Amino acid sequence: MVLLLQYVQTYAAWSNNVQQIPESFVREFIEASHDVAARGLVRCSSGNMSLRLDSDRMLITTSRSWMEDLSADDVCVCRISDQSAMDEKKPSVEMGFHAGILQARPDINVVLHFQTPCATALASRQIEDVNYFVIPEVPFYIGPVARVGYSQPGSEILAKAVTDAMGAHDMVTIANHGQVTAANNFAHAIQKASFFELACEIIVHGSGELAPLPCEAAQHLLDLRGKTERRNI
Secondary structure (H helix, E strand, O other): OHHHHHHHHHHHHHHHHHHOOOHHHHHHHHHHHHHHHHOOOOOOOOOEEEEEOOOOEEEEEEOOOOHHHOOHHHEEEEEOOOOOEOOOOOEOOOHHHHHHHHHHOOOOOEEEEEOOHHHHHHHOOOOOOOOOOOOOHHHHHHOOOEEEOOOOOOOHHHHHHHHHHHOOOOEEEEOOOEEEEEEOOHHHHHHHHHHHHHHHHHHHHHHHHOOOOOHHHHHHHHHHHHHHHHHHO
16 A cells, blocks of 8 residues: 555656646747758757757657657656656666756757758867857857767767866867857757858868868957856856
């Protein structure tokens, strides 16, 4: 009888946690996922995204879901603190760094893992010190870009590496894998991903003849970015 009572109480708490999520949050999450796919930032099941709901709950795409046709069935509710699912769905294999970033960065509400052709091509090169400051949008909207080495998708090693790198960056490239960016809302996350792929496309097509922004110009934009961030806090 005691075990049955505990089960009922646990189920009731789980049910209330899930039911308390406004439908508008799920709808906005789905619309943003469709937008990410429509812009070519992900293909098939290559990407995933998360949204902070409150201090310890998040929405995240389910394992192997396609963002282009995401539905409510493909959205999982999880705890940020211990990465546990609060419904019967299986979250993305990259839950580790999504929860890690949201826990480490209270200024962040959206984490997007995307995989665009040119950005991933540069991430797959042996050269690690790529200068992405070829257009003003990168230093102003994204800032310095971090890079982590390849680890198996979904591994604790990868989750820790990405989480640590995102502690001081808003964009991380993963060797032979893809990119991770974060922002305070969907629009800003998508904007960062889109501008980053644009810069990478310019670098790839420009080959060795491309000149990045002058150092002083890039630093000026970085300084403006810092001031803008402080006003938005």
